[in-house]
Amino acid sequence: MSEPASTQFSEPLPRRAFLARTGQTALGMTALGALLGACGGSSKQGAGGKDGPQRTVGPAVGTVTLWYTIVNEEQREYYVRSNIEEFRKSHPRITLKASQKPVETADRVTQTALQAGSAPDIVIASGVAQALKYVEADYLLELDAYAEHYNWPDKVLRWALDAGRVDGKLYSVPTNYETIVVFYNRSLFEQRGWHPPNNRAELEALAQDAQASKVVPFMAGNAEWRPATEWFVSAFLNHGAGPQAVYEALRGERPWTDERFLEAVTLMSDWFKRGWFGGGVKQYFTNRFAPQYAAFAEGRAAMNLEGSWAFESIPGAFEGQAEWDWFPVPPLLDGAPSDLYSLATGGTMSINARSEAPDAAAAYLDFQFSTPQRVAAQLAEVGIAPPPVVLERSDFPTKADERVLRLYTSLGAATSTGTFGYTTWTFWPPRSNAYIYEQMEKVLVGDLEPREYLEGLDRLFRSELRRDRVPPAPPQRS
């Protein structure tokens, strides 16, 4: 059934791989070799990846394998029904074999499978930084021909395509996208006569008022997810220093020790030390999500600075207790734009350079971008974050929650103008990313000054920049 669509791109076995394989066979060590490969062998797949010839798109037929990582049972069932089965129905000439992998180990399993040559046709990664490692190792196929063939620039948000480019070539596309906003207890706000703030002064006044009336201004805690601190760092860098400054720093054109970043980090540290996040720094380190959501719904906390993934948790926590809503993070320093959304991708999808049916795999990727009503429905009905497609109000089902609908239409509209922020877990290289939240804890407890923190970040970031570890960041266009 499978048409050899990719044969025209296949290359002869590289000399090194040939020697390695024949040597192993001669020694009767194929099993050991496979194990060493699984433990991190260094053989390249080299089948038309980074340096491969220009691809032409063939007929979309054959067998495509896919791993997916949806944890929530309700979402998983919905995803299988609305995504996998719908694709099978609409593409009868393609056999889609999908299996679920634990989200915690998906990167490790994929990495091992890629090295062992047994990875699926669709390669998933936890983010562009992870995908970048695969590109460097020649494991991924260049997607530009498919992007042109399927007209992705008209379907996919431009920043999303830019984020998947390495040296100008497209290798990955985000599976979904999210942003950071401020959720608030609307019932509490109405009761106290508070209004969503539009700038730092209003936000500070609100937080002071809340604290004076024994309400924690922001629910927050990182006991269960230590990287949660980077949600705040991302917000303060982008909504304080501004996205252009962040973009320039990500390009290496502006040091992280710049006064604007210093001001932003100092502001965050001050607010934490005032007890505005989670009730205090020590409490922040032990606060867990469920009690925090309960405190938020009961009106013991007023706001929650979190990613749009909280749409999964907040409605349940508030049900029968209070009303909730959200507003965009206001500008925190002078010069930062209002109505700004920082972008985050939940993961990426690429095509395995060794895929025997890359054209069919590309058809699956295109399916994600060509069905806005389907992705809007899965967002509205079970909260699955959508792929980066332009979503109109008319794409959503009539029963969609207005607050969810408003966020994604606002986000799409704001980002399509070319102004958006950069979340640290999406656009920072791995070591700098970990530094962002781990060392920020030291700033919060007073072991490190904000200036020292940024000096350390700058040194680390520049070393990763020199080693080409920085993921591609889409430019500002406004």
Next chain:
Amino acid sequence: MTVPEVSGTAARPRAQTRPRVRASAHIRRRRRLGWLFLLPLLATNGLVVFAPSLANLYYAFTDWSGVGEATWIGLENFERMLADPEFRSGLWHNVQWTALFLTVPIGLGLVGAFLLSQIRRFQLTFRIIYFIPFVMASTVNAAIWQNLLDPDQGAGAELDRAGIGLLAGVSFFGDPDLALISVAFVDNWHFWGFLVLLFLAAMQSVDPELYDAARVDGAGLWRQFWHVTLPGIRPTLVFAMVLVTIWSFLTFDYVYIITQGGPAGATETAATVLYKTVFEYGEAGYAAAMGVGLSAITIVLLLGYGLLRRLGWQI
């Protein structure tokens, strides 16, 4: 017919040789069978321990992200490791952890085992009670203590509501000054019951006549413990201390479950730094060097222990 003398002598060696031949063939067959039984285990260990260890040793000398080509960089990773403040801080926490574990659970284990050895009724019940935390999953133990020591909903908060404010607002896992000792306490609680059983088994092999003699000499419980029990279980005690030291340098699970190395790096250990280096930072080559460093510490400890035994130390 006379049987020549020689035939008798000739027959003797034949008679002696045959069983020996048979015996050695039998031993060889038994040995082969033994190896055959061992083979699956050896093959498995070769595949899951020996080969990855060799691979790890190789990658310790490379710059490798975990995928793709590894670049040979000689000793660079080891030089970096020695100067890495994060790794050194982790190792220093391991030293503190080791000091804690060589005193608190060992002491508790000895006292617990000695007291248990003095009773007959309910001994089994107490042994089971002490041992239960050891067989519980670390995630369960950790969750129990996270709840118990939660500053808002734990025992401290409950006591505060009852008018006893001793632990009010104490953030055991959130205060950088308390976090390491609090996590170690949880691990201690899970571990000390194992030591009780280990020491109790050793104490039961001490000759009871020695206790009788000590009692006749007027020795009380403490002197019996000090002069009879401790020397009697010394090999077990030293072996337990070596094991505790090795495990302390590899400690990972409770730290990772409860604090993930936080707050502000206060509970970071060498193993958590290693884990993050490979899975978060994507620096598998450097992490491999850390693994080699930790293995070297273990090997030195074991060699020291073996050397002391060879020198005649009764441990």
